[in-house]
Amino acid sequence: MSGRVLVGVKRVIDYAVKIRVKPDNSGVVTDGVKHSMNPFCEIAVEEAVKLKEKKLIKEVVAVSCGPQQAQETIRTALAMGADRGIHVQVTGKDYETLGPLQVSKILAALAKKEDAQLIILGKQAIDDDCNQTGQMTAALLDWPQGTFASEVSMEGDKLKVVREIDGGLEMIKINTPAVVSADLRLNTPRYATLPNIMKAKKKKIANVNPADLGVDLTSRVEILRVDEPPQRQAGVKVETVDDLVGKLKDTGRI
C-alpha cells in the first residue's frame, strides 16, 4: 500500500459572494469576483490531513484542474497540511466546459499514475451542485465508493464509512483503494497557521497536461442558458381565517 491519498480541490466563487448572471445569460460573472476553495473540498483536505496525523496514510497530494489561479487553491491545501500539489492545466473553452465527467477521468488517470490508495473529494461543488465526480471516479477505476461521508475510519486495509442518507446514517465497510466524498459533518476544517502558510511556499506543485494523461476534455453537455431564480413575490395579508381558506381554495391549494 502506497499510503498515498489524492484530494481533489476545486476553485469556486466564494460562498459569501452575491452571484450575478452575465447579461448574455451564458453563465455567471466570474471576472474580478472573489474565489476560494470549495467548502466541501476543505473538509476533504482536513480529513486527509487528519489521517496523515494519525499515521494511517503517508502522503497527501492535492489536485486541482483549471487555469493558473487553481494554484492558489492548491496552496491553500498545502497550507492546511497537504504534502505536494498537482495542477492539471485546463484553460479557455476547455475550462468553461469542464465538468464531472472530464475531472473524474483526470482523477482516475492520476490515481493510477500516483498509485493512490484513497481518493477523498468534496461531495459536490457549490457552483454546479453536481455531486457526480466522486461517483464517476470510482466507476472509472472500478473502486468501491463511500459517498456523503460523515465519518471515516481505517480498519486494516478496509475503510469504514458512515454515510448520511435520507433515512439517517448508513455504515458501510469497503475495500481500499476507494473513493470517499466528504459531507458537511465529516469534520471542521482547520485554520491554516502562519508557519504552515510559510512552509507551503516551499512545497512542490507539479504541472500536468490532460493530454499527457490521455484524457479527452470534450464536453457531452452544452449549457443553453443561465437565468436567475424567479424573484420572490410579495405575499398577501388576510384579515380572517375565512379569507385565508377562501384564498387557498382560489389558488387551488386545497
Next chain:
Amino acid sequence: MCQSLVSTCHLSYNYVISNLTSAVVLHLYSGVITVTTYGFICSVPCLLCVAASYGLTDEQKEFQKVAFDFAANEMAPHMAEWDQKEIFPVETMRKAAELGFGGIYVQPDVGGSGLSRLDTSIIFEALSTGCVSTTAYISIHNMCAWMIDTFGNTEQREKFCPDLCTMEKFASYCLTEPGSGSDAASLLTTAQRKGDHYILNGSKAFISGGGDTDVYVVMCRTGGKGAKGISCLVVEKGTPGLSFGKKEKKVGWNSQPTRAVIFEDCAVPVTNRLGEEGQGFNIAMKGLNGGRINIASCSLGAAHASVELARDHLLVRKQFGETLSNNQFLQFKLAEMATRLVASRLMVREAATALQEGRRDAVSLCSMAKLFATDECFNICNQALQMHGGYGYLKDYAVQQFVRDIRVHQILEGTNEVMRMIISRNLLTES
C-alpha cells in the same frame, strides 16, 4: 441550478437580537440550514475600493485570509458579550496563538512567527474587524514578546518568549505612572540594586491586562533623572511585593482588564533586566514604534468594518420614499470616509515597511501614521454611527462598540499630541 441561498438579513428593524452584532448570514447547504452570526464580512470584497487586500503578495493575502476568518468565526460573535460582561477571552486568544498570532514578529527560534511589520499590520487590521479591544491587547502582548526577544539575552529569550508566543503566559507593558504619562521619562518607580536583586518601589497606572497577566515588562529608575536613568525589568506575577489596584471601569477596551500595578519592596533578580542599565527608555521607545503601527492597524480594521456597516445600512434604510443610499450628502460622506480609510491604510503600511527596513524616517513615519490613522478612523467610525441614526446609539448594533473601542487609540501608546511633538522635533531640530 445553484441551491446555495445566501441572504444577508438585516433583522435590525423589526427584530433585534441581543448580544449579536449586526449581520446574520443564513446558508442553505443541500437542505441543511446553518445559522452563523458574523459581525461583518470584510473579507468579501464587494466593496472593491476599500478592500484591504490590494497590493499584497499572495502570501500576505493568505495571512490576511486566516486572520479575517478567525475574526469572523471566533471573535465577532462574542465581541458584544466580551464588552458587556468585561470578559478577558483567554481561550480565544490561545486559539489565536496556535495559529501563530502570539508572537507575530518574534523570531522563530523562540516560538515566534518571524513575520515582518507589514505582515503584522495586515493581520491586526483583519483581526480588529472581529474585536478591536481583544486585538489591541494581543498587539500589546506581541510588543512585549518582541522586546524580550530583541533586547533579552539567550536565557531571558528562552525563559520567556516560548510561553508568550503560545500565550501560555500573557504579558503587560508598564511605562505609564499616575504622575508621568506623556512625560514618560520623568517616571518615579525606583529600582534599587541590592546584591543580585533590584528592589522596586512605585506604581504604574492604566496597565492593559494588569492583574490577569503573568509577565510584566517594567520601565523603572535605576540611575539618575531623565531617560538615561531608566532600565527595563521583567517582573513575574507572584513575585512578593507585586500587587494590583482595582479593575478600572472604562468606556471601551472592556475585553481587557486595566489596573494599576503596585511595587512595594518588590525584589526582582538582576538577571531579569533587559539590556544594560540606562537602556530601558530606549527599549521602551523602540517597542512603542511598532506598538503605534499595531494600534493604528487596529483602528483601520474598526474603520473598515464601520464603513461596511454604514454602507449596508444606507442600502436598506428608507426615508422620504427612497433608500438613504440615494441621498447625495450621504453618498459624498461615505466616499470621504472610504477615501480617508484608504489614505490611513497607506500611511500605516508605509510606516510598517519603513520600520522593517530600518529607514531613517521610520520613527517619524510611525508617529505620523499613528496620529493620522487613529484620528481619521475614529472620525470614520463616528460618522458611520451617525449614519445609522438612532439605531447607531443602541448596543445591539456593533458600530457603537467600534467607536468606543478605538477612541482610546488617540490617547495611548503616546497621545496624538506627543506624536506631533515627535514629528515637529524631527522637522525643527538641526541635525
